[in-house]
Amino acid sequence: MPGTQGIGSVATFLLPGAEPMPLPDRPGATVKPVSAARAAEAAKEMEATFLALLLKQMRESLDTEDGGGLFPGDTGDVQGGLFDQFMSRHLAEVGGVGMAAALARQLHGPAPETHTDAPARPPRGYTSGPARG
Numbered sequence: 001m002p003g004t005q006g007i008g009s010v011a012t013f014l015l016p017g018a019e020p021m022p023l024p025d026r027p028g029a030t031v032k033p034v035s036a037a038r039a040a041e042a043a044k045e046m047e048a049t050f051l052a053l054l055l056k057q058m059r060e061s062l063d064t065e066d067g068g069g070l071f072p073g074d075t076g077d078v079q080g081g082l083f084d085q086f087m088s089r090h091l092a093e094v095g096g097v098g099m100a101a102a103l104a105r106q107l108h109g110p111a112p113e114t115h116t117d118a119p120a121r122p123p124r125g126y127t128s129g130p131a132r133g
Contacts, residue, residue: 036108043103047096052088059084 059080062069071079092100 036104039107040100040104043100043107044092044096046103047100048088048092050088050099051091051096052084055084055087056080 059070070083074080091097
């Protein structure tokens with residue numbers, strides 16, 4: 001059957017630059033979570049891309065009539081494109097708008113749950129026992 005060469009009972013999943021990991025032949029198989037450094041780098045790149053698009057839209061909203069705009073005379077938008085790219089990367093490197101941190105938290109997964117033996121405090125104004133009449 002064409003297209004089935006090399007497929008056995010255990011599939012192999014490969015991320016770029018990673019060692020092959022066998023995935024079991026069962027529903028709900030999972031792959032190791034990404035490292036925090038890889039998640040942070042991917043999130044930073046995503047934020048830089050978002051900021052570049054945002055800067056481009058902001059720059060294009062400037063009045064370009066009568067030689068105005070951010071780069072007057074740049075008819076091919078070369079200077080504007082380079083400005084957007086370098087400014088967005090710089091902004092992402094120095095902290096950006098917080099989008100990279102939020103994405104990295106999402107990519108890294110939830111924090112492990114902690115359990116305590118202490119009972120939760122009742123809400124303010126709550127009284128236990130029969131209702132007062």
